[in-house]
Structure formats: structure tokens, C-alpha cells
Amino acid sequence: MSSNTDRPILELKNIVKKFGDFTAVDDFNLDIVEGELFTIVGPSGSGKTTIIRMLAGMDKPTDGDILLRGERINDVPANHRPTCMVFQSLALFPHRTVGENVEFSLKIRGVDKVARRKRAEELLEQLHLPLSYYDKGVNQCSGGERQRVALARALAFDPEILFFDEPLSALDFRLRKTLEKELKDIHRMTGKTFVYITHSLEEAMVMSDRIGIMRRGRLVQVGSPDEIYNQPNDKFVAQFMGEVNVLEVDKAGEGRVRVANSGIELAAHDMGADFEKGFLVVRPEVVRIGDNAAEMTNKLSGRLFNEYSLGSRIQYQIRMAEGATWVVERLRDERYSGQLDDEVTIGWQPEDAILVAE
Amino acid sequence: MAERAGKPLMQWLRQPGVLAAVPVTLFLLGGFVGPLILVWWYSLMPPRTFSLAQTPTLDNFISSAAGSYYISFGWSLYLSAVTVVILILICYPVAYGMAKLFGKWANLITLLVVLQLLVSENIRLFGWVLFLLKNGIMDGSALYLFGLSVPSILYTVPAIVLGLVYVYLPFMLxxxxxxxxxxxxxxxxxxxxxxxxxxxxxxxxxxxxxxxGLMIGGLLTFVLALGSLAESKILGGQRVIMIADDIESAFTFAQNWPRGAALSVLVMVISGGLVLLLLLRLDLDRIMGRR
Incomplete structure (x- = not known):
């Protein structure tokens, strides 16, 4: 998807950031390729905002180096970096109009009024904002419009890299979905390097060329959305994807695992030679229910506790005798035909489940 | 419904907010608006009279404009403007520190600034007299410690400005x-x-x-300084007569209440006009981003 060059545009080498005794970022290493849309995902407190603030020049690393096209930029202040950030709060200037906000960086550079306005209007158009908004106050704009103004202001700066600090997190679901795609379109149109941070892996999946997953100040996995989805490194990454069924297991034999505290044995796929214990991750959508489960290799039975309609899919909650709860999702035309409280069989093929470490 | 619509005033009066506002409204009417109306009315009475039941006249305004009051008006306006400018320059860095840098130490500064307000203004100004006096605290200490005499600025215009800046600093800060x-x-x-x-x-x-914040501080200190009296009297030693001085002597020494009232009205018009002008030019809502 991304245009590859030999040298990464941005390199983070052994970055450490401490606030007093607290280590927010610990031995962080990452290369960002020119032109890609890279997303750093992590739960709150994982250090992702600290990372992006250091990249934009608003904080300095305690240790380690940040290289931009091979040059160390640790000590270059934000106003001398060819990068620009879209803030979580957007940080639009409330005492300025939409036009003045977009033109801000051009005014600072001393670009004349006519050229400034021309560029601002181009950007408003590119971001689907009516030209009449040029003279509008930023606080008269809706949430989505403000989002676009913030992006236009950052693009007017013409940065080599754009940073995004969870700018969509305050928006409602539908608008967020629209803007995620729009952002990816803008990325294609401009060809610039985007570094995005979010706490939502789902959001990252939609937009990114590559994703880095952060936990407690470290990167735990870097890869394409497909790689992250199909081969999570550990239980944390697997669970970060959303609702998944995770079973604690240990080795019961070649290609077989035993579920902890129950003695149930299941077939497992791709078990490494040195596998002793870990977790079996089974996604809701690979699990069959009822008659469809009959020909599956791994089978369990439980009581159908509830069902939820998710639009194109139906989600089932199944409670097992030993207390575990399973989540199963089927498409509408494969829906289970019985009643709630039925005793049901669920099943999956070993190759559809993933064995991961702690 | 028709009956209720016929008594909108009674309905309005019965709102809890209106009821709760009655005591303070009465107090302000009697204690603030009443005296103001008296002053306005007195300014229209014939000179050197004490009765309010006479035919209104503009004599006091005409004679005030013809007299030499423009000098004290000028001094008051000039000294107030100088005070505001100095206060802006002094207070901005301190305020910046208090708002952004000092953290919990900002409370200490607030406390120090507020504490002095507990002492009467006149007593504080007399403190400055003792400090600035020839052979006073500053001069005497310098003489004793370094053997050199410091020229005293007491009873000069800079001393008045010092007093004004000192007294009105909290209202800017x-x-x-x-x-x-x-x-x-x-x-x-x-x-x-x-x-x-x-x-x-x-x-x-x-x-x-x-x-x-800057505008509100500026307006407050300007209007306060315009009406100030003690600084020029105590620290200026009557070197400069400010307009409040003239008003005071018209009411007391000269026993010419209508003239004092007319001068007061002029001060009110000037300061009120300035406030209005600034508030009109300054769109607070726009700056605060409320629209």
C-alpha cells in the first residue's frame, strides 16, 4: 500500500521518557516509512500521547534519539520541525475565523493576503467545507466541521509528517466512521506521511498501512492490519481487538491442548515445538452454533443465554457449565433457529483458532 | 388562562429569582441609585444653595467649565493613564507567573497582595511617607549603611504615581x-x-x-485612580490638585454643594463614557470564543 524508500523518514531509537519516577515510554524503537499511514494503538496510559508529543517536538525524550531523514531532531523545537499535529482538543483558535485558522502558518511565514486566501480556499474545498465558511467563527462550526478546519490548518503548513492525537475520539460513531475514511482519502491524495494515535484498534484497522500496538510504554507488536488480525503476538493484542474468546491452555500432547481448570481437551493448530502453556484465542465469527457445529473438530456445549442483533450479524452469548461465557457471531442467514435457554453445541476448526503466549 | 395572562406582572414577581433579588434591589436603590440621583439633582440647583426645591439651572456646569478645573481634570486623567500603563507593565509578568508558572506559590503571592488590603489605605500611604521622608527609613538606612543620602521623592508627582500604582495593584493583578x-x-x-x-x-x-482580563483591570484601575484623593494629598503634599480634591473642597471648605455635585457628574460622565467606549470596541464574546 505504501511507497517504500530505502531510508525511513522517521526513526525512533531506544526512546525513554520519564516524568519523575514514572517511566511513560521505555526503550521504544520504531521506523516510520515515508508516505505511510502509521497508527500507534494503545489503551489510555500506555504512553502513546507521550510518544507523539516527543515526535512533534513538544516534549523531549529523557534518553534515546529521534531521527528525521537521518538527522537527530531531539533538541529541535516544534516551530522548527517540518511536522504538524492535529490535537485531540483540535486547539482551534477561538478568536479567529475559519479562514484565519487555516491561514495561520502562512501568515506566520509572511505569505501575502491574496495567496493566503487562495490556499485556504483550496483546502476548504478539498475538505468538503463550503467557501462561505471562510469568514465563519470556529465556534459556530459543528464537531465534524471543526475537525476538517483543524486538518486544513495542519495541511496549510505543508508538513512532511502529520501527527494526529486521537482527533476523532470526541465524535459520535457515524461521523467518526465517515471521517476515518475521509482521512485515509486525504492521505492518498496528499501522499504525506501520517502518524496517528488512537485507543481504538478498530479505527486503526480502517485507516492504517501499518499498526503499532503499545502497552505500558513499549511496543508489543508492529504489523499490517492483516498481520495484527491474523497473528496477534500475545493475549493482550488478541483481546485488544475486541470481543474474543480466550482460553487458558497447556500442552496435552502433539496438536492437543488441555483447558485449564476443566480437563477438556481440544485440537490445536500450528503448535510450536516448544509450546508448554499459553492461551487459545477463538474469534466469535469462526465459531459455529447448533447444527452447523456438528461437523467441527472442536465442540463444546452450553446454554444459549442471550442474543444481540449487530446489524448484518447476530451475536450469541453462551454460558458453559463450568461458568465460562462464550461469544459467537453468525451472519443473519446462518442464524440459530432455536430458543433462548436451549442447550446448544458450538464448534470451530483448529486452524481458525490462534495459540498465543501470555 | 385569560385571568393569568391579565396579570403578567404579578406572575413575574412571584418567581423565586425575583423574590430573592428584592432585598438587594431595595438596598441598591436606597444606597446607590438614590444618592446618585441626589447628586445629579444637586448639580442642577443654583450655586451655593442647600435646598433641592428650586428651579434647575446649568449655572454650575457653565461656571465649572469657565473656571480652572480643567487643570485638576487634566492631572487626574494624566496620572490615571500613567498609573494604568505602569500597572500593565508590572502586573503582566507577575500575573503570567501566577497563572502558569508558580503553581502553589501563586497562592502565597495572592495572600501577600490581599493581606495589605486589610490595612486602611491612608495608614499604608503614611507608611510610604515614613519610608520616603528626608531622614526617613530609606534615606536614613542608606546614610547609615552606605554613607550616602538618597534624594527624597516625597511630595513630588512620581510619589503620587507610586502611591496610585501601589494602592491599585490588586485591581489590575x-x-x-x-x-x-x-x-x-x-x-x-x-x-x-x-x-x-x-x-x-x-x-x-x-x-x-x-x-x-487586561481590559477589565485597566478600566477598574483607571476609574479608581480618577476618583483618588488620598495619594495626591498624602504623598503629593498638595503639589498637584486632583479633581477629587476639588470636589471635596467644594463640598466642605467652600460649602458649595451644587458645584461639588456638578464636578462629580462630570467625573462620572468621563469615566462612564470611557467604559462604554471600550466595551463597545471590545467584543468580549468574540474574544472568549462564545460565538
Whole structure:
């Protein structure tokens, strides 16, 4: 998807950031390729905002180096970096109009009024904002419009890299979905390097060329959305994807695992030679229910506790005798035909489940 | 419904907010609006009279304009303006520190500034007299410690300005702190990130966004200084007569209440006009981003 060059545009080498005794970022290493849309995902407190603030020049690393096209930029202040950030709060200037906000960086550079306005209007158009908004106050704009103004202001700066600090997190679901795609379109149109941070892996999946997953100040996995989805490194990454069924297991034999505290044995796929214990991750959508489960290799039975309609899919909650709860999702035309409280069989093929470490 | 609509006033009066506001409204009517109306009315009475039941006349205004009161008006306006400018220059850095840098130490500064308000203004000004006096605290200490005499500025115009700046500092400082603390750090970071220098961040973001506090502080101190009396009397030793001085002597020494009232009205018109002019030019809502 991304245009590859030999040298990464941005390199983070052994970055450490401490606030007093607290280590927010610990031995962080990452290369960002020119032109890609890279997303750093992590739960709150994982250090992702600290990372992006250091990249934009608003904080300095305690240790380690940040290289931009091979040059160390640790000590270059934000106003001398060819990068620009879209803030979580957007940080639009409330005492300025939409036009003045977009033109801000051009005014600072001393670009004349006519050229400034021309560029601002181009950007408003590119971001689907009516030209009449040029003279509008930023606080008269809706949430989505403000989002676009913030992006236009950052693009007017013409940065080599754009940073995004969870700018969509305050928006409602539908608008967020629209803007995620729009952002990816803008990325294609401009060809610039985007570094995005979010706490939502789902959001990252939609937009990114590559994703880095952060936990407690470290990167735990870097890869394409497909790689992250199909081969999570550990239980944390697997669970970060959303609702998944995770079973604690240990080795019961070649290609077989035993579920902890129950003695149930299941077939497992791709078990490494040195596998002793870990977790079996089974996604809701690979699990069959009822008659469809009959020909599956791994089978369990439980009581159908509830069902939820998710639009194109139906989600089932199944409670097992030993207390575990399973989540199963089927498409509408494969829906289970019985009643709630039925005793049901669920099943999956070993190759559809993933064995991961702690 | 028809009956209720016929008594909108009674209905309005029965709202809890209106009821709760009655005591303070009565107090303000009797204690603030009443005396003001008296002063306005007195200014229209014939000179050197004490009765309010006479035919109104503009004599007091005409004779005030013809007299030499423009000098004391001039001094008052000039000294107030100088005071405001000096206060802005002194208070902005302190307010910036208190709003953004000092953290918990800002409370200590607030306490120190507020504590002095507990002592009467006149006593504090006499303290300055003792400090600035020839052979006073400053002069005497300098003579004793370094063997040199410091020229005293007591009973000069700079001493009056010193007094005005000293007395009205809290009224500039606190609105400014409030104004500055309303400027979000992220806006400054965003401007910085967009290539602005520190100076440009100050000019484009910090100053305009903190200007409501600055304007309110400026108006407060200007109007207060315009009506000040003690500073010129105590620290200026009557070297300069300010307009409040003239008003006081018209009411007391000269026993010419209508003239004192007319001069008071002129001060009110000037300061009220200035406040209106500034508030009209300054769109607070726009600056605070409320629309």
C-alpha cells in the first residue's frame, strides 16, 4: 500500500521518557516509512500521547534519539520541525475565523493576503467545507466541521509528517466512521506521511498501512492490519481487538491442548515445538452454533443465554457449565433457529483458532 | 388562562429569582441609585444653595467649565493613564507567573497582595511617607549603611504615581491572572507547532485571548485612580490638585454643594463614557470564543 524508500523518514531509537519516577515510554524503537499511514494503538496510559508529543517536538525524550531523514531532531523545537499535529482538543483558535485558522502558518511565514486566501480556499474545498465558511467563527462550526478546519490548518503548513492525537475520539460513531475514511482519502491524495494515535484498534484497522500496538510504554507488536488480525503476538493484542474468546491452555500432547481448570481437551493448530502453556484465542465469527457445529473438530456445549442483533450479524452469548461465557457471531442467514435457554453445541476448526503466549 | 395572562406582572414577581433579588434591589436603590440621583439633582440647583426645591439651572456646569478645573481634570486623567500603563507593565509578568508558572506559590503571592488590603489605605500611604521622608527609613538606612543620602521623592508627582500604582495593584493583578489562566496551553502549543515564534505566540494567541482580563483591570484601575484623593494629598503634599480634591473642597471648605455635585457628574460622565467606549470596541464574546 505504501511507497517504500530505502531510508525511513522517521526513526525512533531506544526512546525513554520519564516524568519523575514514572517511566511513560521505555526503550521504544520504531521506523516510520515515508508516505505511510502509521497508527500507534494503545489503551489510555500506555504512553502513546507521550510518544507523539516527543515526535512533534513538544516534549523531549529523557534518553534515546529521534531521527528525521537521518538527522537527530531531539533538541529541535516544534516551530522548527517540518511536522504538524492535529490535537485531540483540535486547539482551534477561538478568536479567529475559519479562514484565519487555516491561514495561520502562512501568515506566520509572511505569505501575502491574496495567496493566503487562495490556499485556504483550496483546502476548504478539498475538505468538503463550503467557501462561505471562510469568514465563519470556529465556534459556530459543528464537531465534524471543526475537525476538517483543524486538518486544513495542519495541511496549510505543508508538513512532511502529520501527527494526529486521537482527533476523532470526541465524535459520535457515524461521523467518526465517515471521517476515518475521509482521512485515509486525504492521505492518498496528499501522499504525506501520517502518524496517528488512537485507543481504538478498530479505527486503526480502517485507516492504517501499518499498526503499532503499545502497552505500558513499549511496543508489543508492529504489523499490517492483516498481520495484527491474523497473528496477534500475545493475549493482550488478541483481546485488544475486541470481543474474543480466550482460553487458558497447556500442552496435552502433539496438536492437543488441555483447558485449564476443566480437563477438556481440544485440537490445536500450528503448535510450536516448544509450546508448554499459553492461551487459545477463538474469534466469535469462526465459531459455529447448533447444527452447523456438528461437523467441527472442536465442540463444546452450553446454554444459549442471550442474543444481540449487530446489524448484518447476530451475536450469541453462551454460558458453559463450568461458568465460562462464550461469544459467537453468525451472519443473519446462518442464524440459530432455536430458543433462548436451549442447550446448544458450538464448534470451530483448529486452524481458525490462534495459540498465543501470555 | 385569560385571568393569568391579565396579570403578567404579578406572575413575574412571584418567581423565586425575583423574590430573592428584592432585598438587594431595595438596598441598591436606597444606597446607590438614590444618592446618585441626589447628586445629579444637586448639580442642577443654583450655586451655593442647600435646598433641592428650586428651579434647575446649568449655572454650575457653565461656571465649572469657565473656571480652572480643567487643570485638576487634566492631572487626574494624566496620572490615571500613567498609573494604568505602569500597572500593565508590572502586573503582566507577575500575573503570567501566577497563572502558569508558580503553581502553589501563586497562592502565597495572592495572600501577600490581599493581606495589605486589610490595612486602611491612608495608614499604608503614611507608611510610604515614613519610608520616603528626608531622614526617613530609606534615606536614613542608606546614610547609615552606605554613607550616602538618597534624594527624597516625597511630595513630588512620581510619589503620587507610586502611591496610585501601589494602592491599585490588586485591581489590575487579579483580573489579569484570571484572563491569562483562561488561555489554554494547547492553543499556544498548536501555534508553536504551526511555526510561530515565542513572540508571535504572544502576539497572536496569548495577548488577544487574555485581553478581557487586561481590559477589565485597566478600566477598574483607571476609574479608581480618577476618583483618588488620598495619594495626591498624602504623598503629593498638595503639589498637584486632583479633581477629587476639588470636589471635596467644594463640598466642605467652600460649602458649595451644587458645584461639588456638578464636578462629580462630570467625573462620572468621563469615566462612564470611557467604559462604554471600550466595551463597545471590545467584543468580549468574540474574544472568549462564545460565538
Amino acid at each position: 487579579f483580573p489579569m491572572v484570571l484572563g491569562l489562566s483562561m488561555v489554554p496551553e494547547t492553543l499556544k502549543e498548536a501555534a508553536f507547532d504551526l511555526g510561530a515564534t515565542r513572540m508571535a505566540v504572544f502576539r497572536e494567541i496569548e495577548l488577544p485571548l487574555s485581553s478581557p
